[in-house]
Amino acid sequence: MTDHAETAPSTTPVAAVRIHPADTVATAIADLAAGELLAIGGTGVRPIEPVARGHKVALAPIARGAAVIKYGFPIGVATADIAAGAHVHSHNLATALSGAGDYHYAPPAPAPAPAPAPAASARSFRGYVRADGRVGTRNEIWIIPTVGCVGNLAARVARIAGARHAGRVDGVHAFKHPFGCSQLGDDLGHTRALLAALAQHPNAGGVLIVGLGCESNQLGPLLDGIAPARRAHIRTLSAQAVEDDEAACLALVDDLVAACADMARTEVPLSRLVLGVKCGGSDGLSGLTANPLVGRMADAVAAVGGKVVLTEIPEIFAAEQMLMDRAVSREVFDETARLVRDFKDYFIRNGEPVSENPSPGNIAGGITTLEEKSLGAVQKGGKVPVVDVRRYGGEATIPGLTLLEAPGNDAVSSTALTAAGATIILFTTGRGTPLGFPAPTLKIASNSPLAARKSGWIDFDAGQVLEAGFDSAADALLGLITATASGGETKAETNEERDIAIWKSGVTL
Incomplete structure (x- = not known):
């Protein structure tokens, strides 16, 4: 709809745009001064007060209680009478939205032949093709803590390993978060599902999942949320189970880098x-x-x-x-x-x-x-x-x-x-x-x-x-x-x- 927004003739500086012919407001694309002529769709409106860039100006009088139209749809209700040329914003416009939702289904019409997209079809990029056919735009090592308690450990390992393996992979990154313990039910499930999904991302050539050992978000159930075919590039470590957790993590990252450092970008x-x-x-x-x-x-x-x-x-x-x-x-x-x-x-x-x-x-x-x-x-x-x-x-x-x-x-x-x-x-x-x-x-x-x-x-x-x-x-x-x-x-x-x-x-x- 925006592609067809009404603007002033080319001889007139465009200061505001009406997006849809049915709109009762226009959007200022620069700060508007009072009295400045806006040649929009033949309306010849002049703002009666300053209107800042991005704000709305009324194209015609709008009565209190009437819908204000932008994008061709109501965006709320006028809370006062609005004069043509007035600034339309929170002082005279309010939402009409409620919690109700009455939705209507219409079967889709037969799909037309796809429009040609020569510019897009001719485009390609150089990505990393993974074993399951997905394509990454980066070849990185990701360190994901199961719980906030080992977030700083993950960040420290990422800094050391990033410097150690600079140039061999696109980066080594840790993703700290404060959760993974003291969570219940669906809330814990959300955390686990999100972390499991990140561990399977095609931009990660290798993933180290670091647990503490006593947290709610245990390594076993988290791994259960990862498809077996996508676990080959994943390593895990429970920090409480080893004497030198930092050294153990670095050794696993070294192993992950060795496995994916030779991955080359391919034209796709x-x-x-x-x-x-x-x-x-x-x-x-x-x-x-x-x-x-x-x-x-x-x-x-x-x-x-x-x-x-x-x-x-x-x-x-x-x-x-x-x-x-x-x-x-x-x-x-x-x-x-x-x-x-x-x-x-x-x-x-x-x-x-x-x-x-x-x-x-x-x-x-x-x-x-x-x-x-x-x-x-x-x-x-x-x-x-x-x-x-x-x-x-x-x-x-x-x-x-x-x-x-x-x-x-x-x-x-x-x-x-x-x-x-x-x-x-x-x-x-x-x-x-x-x-x-x-x-x-x-x-x-x-x-x-x-x-x-x-x-x-x-x-x-x-x-x-x-x-x-x-x-x-x-x-x-x-x-x-x-x-x-x-x-x-x-x-x-x-x-x-x-x-x-x-x-x-x-x-x-």
Whole structure:
């Protein structure tokens, strides 16, 4: 929808954009002064007050109680009469979202012949082909602690081994976390499933799982969650069972490096990529630039047979029907509806409204309601058919778009994307963040000022679509993705930003 946003004629500086012809607001793409003429779709609106970049300006009078329309859909209800040209935000717009969800299934229409994707089909990258046929974008050694008690041991071993084996593998990394003990039931199960999934990731040529010995998250049950065919590259150690735990860990890492150091990159088609899509610190331009640009990447990868994973389930609330309409079967539709309802119930059980979003940073950037945030966020999935639904710790296995259970938290959801098999993560942001995760993570700025100001964080400037359009930006971003998959460092990797976070959802003893 954003590709067809209405803008001013080329002779007039474009200061605001109406995304859909039905919209009653436009989004400022630069700070607007009062009285500045906005030539949008012939409306000739002038702001009656200053409107910051990313914020909304009313294109016509909006009565109190009326829906405010953006992306062609309601994003909430006016809480006061809004004059044409007025700033539309938290002071005069509120969510209309409730916990209810009445979803409707329509059988998918016969699939048209796939649109040609010459740019994508011609792309390839140099990846590591694993024994089971999956392809990694890195050949690293990962050290995974079962419990927080041995997290520092894992980090110390990674530092020593990383220096010892520099140049033989793409890196040695430890992923500390505070969990693995004093957890019960499903909460412990979440931790175990997540760590087991990470241990099977194709970017890890070798994995050392380090336990303490007395923790709840015992090595045996954790290994039971790993397919036997994927255990050849995994070593385990219980720190309490050996005299010199550091030396024992280093010896196992030496063994893992020896086994995978000679692995060479191989030219493979783009279809072998697993793309995770994520947004964090969004602003009012995210749904106009970065997210639809990432949606084009999702379309390109899926069109040639690749996999795309979308998560942050609370950030599809109010836009979930759009995804459900793309379900390839009644079964996938039902699983999607169940996933969304379960997440809404999770909020309600804990006494929280399902609309408890956006964040303070989102609001400062111009996003007012969860409806607005969600309608912008789901664009990261492009137009790819929804083929599967996976619960937390699950793996994406089917070409197309997989919906993955995880909350919106940046670190938790990006870790879940990695555990689901994502070998590249595209992370859009309007505010900026230095965070990085086990899978290479490309930060894509929604606006050019952020890309210029935080060049040490940002890998790609999606603000360029406002000047040059989507086609050239999409070609450039696809090129960056393939270069990164072939070994090019992301800014987060250069900055040694590589962490995990686990979804804590239960009682701690």
